[in-house]
Amino acid sequence: MGRRRRRKQLPTEPVETAIESMTHDGKGVTHLDGKTTFIHGSLPNEQVRFLYTGRWRKHDEGRVIEVLRASPDRVEPRCHQFGICGGCSLQHQAHRAQIESKQQAMLDALKHIGKVTPEHILPPLVGSSAWGYRRKARLGVRYVPKKGGALVGFRERGSSRVADIESCHVLHPRVGELLPQLRSLIDSLSVYDQIPQIEMAMGDEACVLIFRLLSEPTESDLAALHGFGEQHQVAIYLQTGGPDTVKPLNGAAAELTYDLPAFDLKLQFLPSDFTQVNSDINRQMIHRAVKMLDLSSEDRVLDLFCGLGNFTLPLARHAGSVTGVEGDAGLVARARENATLNSIENTTFFTANLYESLEHEPWLSQCFNKVLLDPPRSGAQEILEHLPKLGAEKIVYVSCYPGTLARDAGIMVHELGYRLIDAGVMDMFPHTAHVESIALFEKG
Numbered sequence: 001m002g003r004r005r006r007r008k009q010l011p012t013e014p015v016e017t018a019i020e021s022m023t024h025d026g027k028g029v030t031h032l033d034g035k036t037t038f039i040h041g042s043l044p045n046e047q048v049r050f051l052y053t054g055r056w057r058k059h060d061e062g063r064v065i066e067v068l069r070a071s072p073d074r075v076e077p078r079c080h081q082f083g084i085c086g087g088c089s090l091q092h093q094a095h096r097a098q099i100e101s102k103q104q105a106m107l108d109a110l111k112h113i114g115k116v117t118p119e120h121i122l123p124p125l126v127g128s129s130a131w132g133y134r135r136k137a138r139l140g141v142r143y144v145p146k147k148g149g150a151l152v153g154f155r156e157r158g159s160s161r162v163a164d165i166e167s168c169h170v171l172h173p174r175v176g177e178l179l180p181q182l183r184s185l186i187d188s189l190s191v192y193d194q195i196p197q198i199e200m201a202m203g204d205e206a207c208v209l210i211f212r213l214l215s216e217p218t219e220s221d222l223a224a225l226h227g228f229g230e231q232h233q234v235a236i237y238l239q240t241g242g243p244d245t246v247k248p249l250n251g252a253a254a255e256l257t258y259d260l261p262a263f264d265l266k267l268q269f270l271p272s273d274f275t276q277v278n279s280d281i282n283r284q285m286i287h288r289a290v291k292m293l294d295l296s297s298e299d300r301v302l303d304l305f306c307g308l309g310n311f312t313l314p315l316a317r318h319a320g321s322v323t324g325v326e327g328d329a330g331l332v333a334r335a336r337e338n339a340t341l342n343s344i345e346n347t348t349f350f351t352a353n354l355y356e357s358l359e360h361e362p363w364l365s366q367c368f369n370k371v372l373l374d375p376p377r378s379g380a381q382e383i384l385e386h387l388p389k390l391g392a393e394k395i396v397y398v399s400c401y402p403g404t405l406a407r408d409a410g411i412m413v414h415e416l417g418y419r420l421i422d423a424g425v426m427d428m429f430p431h432t433a434h435v436e437s438i439a440l441f442e443k444g
Contacts, residue, residue, distance in 0.1 A: 014049040014065055024105045024402065026089035026433040027061075035060055040157070041083050043071040043093055073097035078131070078169050085163035087154030088170060088431040095130045095430060102435045103425045109402035110423065114410030118439065122424025125288065125438075127280040130430035134171045135202035136277045141186060143193040150186035152179050152198065170431055174207050175200045178232060182209075185228050189221045199239075201271040203256040204279070208271040210237040210246055225249055237271055246272050262287055263314040267338045273331060274307055281428045285438065286314050289396045292422065292440045293370050295319045302368035302390065304354060304383060305375045309335035309347075311398075315372065316347045323363050324349045355382050367391045372398070379404025384411050388443070395441040400428075402435050412441050419444045 019028035019042045028042030039050050041064035050062040063083070067074070077083075077091035090098050103124060110116050127133055140155050140162040151162040168176040186192050191213060199210040211225065217238075226249060229236040235254035239246045248254065257268050258279055263286070269275050276282040289311060293301070295318035303312045306324030308331045316322045316339075324347060326332050332351045339347045350363050355378075358364050364386060371392045373380045377400055387395060395418065399405035412418040418441040428436040 010052045010055060012051075014051055015062070016047065016049050016068065019044055019046045019048060022101060024109075024433060024435065026093075028064075032060070037062060039064060040089075041092060042067075043074055046071045046074070079165070081163050081165045084156055085154050085165055086157040086159075087163070087168065089157075089433050091431045098430065099124045099126065099425065099427055102427075105435050106402045106405070106423065106425055106437045109406035110409055110420070113403060113406035114408075114413070116406070116409050116413045116420050118420045118423035120422045122288075122422050122438070124424060125281055125284045125426040127278060127284075127427060127430070129280075130427070131169050132171070132173050132176060133278045133280065133430065134176075135200075135279060136275060137171060137175075137200050139198045139200065141195045141198055143186070150183045150192060150195075152182045152186070171200070172202055172207075174202065174232075174234070175209070178234075181228070181232065185224065188224055190218050191215055191221055199271070201256060201269075201273075201275070203269070204258050206235060206254045206256050207233070208235045208237055208254050208256060210239050210271055212239045216240075222249065243272050246270075258282075260286060260314055263290075263317045265313050265317075265338075265342050267309060267313070268341065269308055269334060270330070273334060274328075276310070276428065278428045281426055281436075282310070285398065285426055285428075285436075286311060288438060289372060289398065290314055290318060292396050292438070293372065293394055295370070299370050300366070300368045301370045301372065302363070302392070303372045303374075304380065305373065306335060306349070307331050307374070309338045309349075311372050311374060312347055312349075313338060313342060313344055316344050319346070319370070321346045321348070323347070323366070323368065325352050325354065325361075325363060327351065327353045327355075354380070358383075358386070364390070369393050371395045374398040375404075377401040377404065379408050381408055381411065384408060384416065387412075388416050393443045397439045397441065399437045399439070400434070402437060405437060405439065409439065409441075417444045418442060 017030045021029045022044050027038040030037050037060040039062045042048050047069035048064045049066040050064050052062045054061040073094045075094050082091045141152050142162040143150050153163045153165040156163045194214040197212040201208045225236050236249040259266050297320045299319040301315050301319045301322045303324040306312045306326045312322050312324040329351045332349050335349050368390045421440045421442050423439040426436040
């Protein structure tokens, strides 16, 4: 039997250091004893005292306990649980500086990973408010007797515990200011300790809360949930198993929709469907993507990872035809329904796993002169080799992770003969370290 490795004991005395830079996920970077140390709650060019929270062979981590010389970009966090709650990591940094840091993170990734530089840097897309923007979220729930009952909110940073918060400033106020009432509701139920999660989904009007249940609620529980929904004007759904068990409490589905006024569109979606969390940035992002593709009635556009038609239908308003491809059959069904709802007849949709072999896909034998890519965090590497064969002259790439955007940009530029014309960030998740970006490639 092998020997158990003893955990390295952490120093208990505070350490003073200067912060040199910041990681893409919002931690300050310094170097001590020949190792990189990541310090939560610090900003570049600050002098701080910190306590170690972890030590490893190649790096260490710590948290700030005192700022000795503050960055001019430091601001007072709005949330009193900032630094504990894992929902935000940048509330201590001025909003303008957050955007600048994210833009630099995108450019650094493009340079160091993809070995590419955009010919033009686009101005950032910024919403009307950096607060109360979030319309989709999964909130943890945990019954903690020592805290007086149920806790509802995001998980604590680096922990499975639920943060003890009374309100959340990044959630839309209809839910962000409802946390105390949700706590009281759960405390009143017989299944108070059998609810691990509440998922929120909001459209322009309706708001849905999905309660994940690990055991059957009583009739009294159902009546309490119904009354809560009526009182606070939210639709209550229950989930007793996998995603296919999500059902409205009273049997009547809520009508979740969002408008895209610039394109005269209304899109419907289900509570468990993927939609963008920030409706303001989503509208700006779609407008920018359509403009970047410079569409005309002669264009045949391919929208890969099309979801429920968030880009497909706006593109169809300006292009000759648009083909959307998505791996989730439910989302494809919603995309078709949304095309019909909006009287759009120049779209075709296919269900296909874009990470597997596509040799028998009928749409892959067609020609498309323009392409929109909106992949998940893992990127679009598997589909890139097909783009030149399809005749793609312009490609707009919407990214939720700069690392895979940079990797794919390197392939497109150095192997497939495209130029990186434009790139810029979008402030989809203010006060968090998420970096959303958009880039334009043209055949060289």
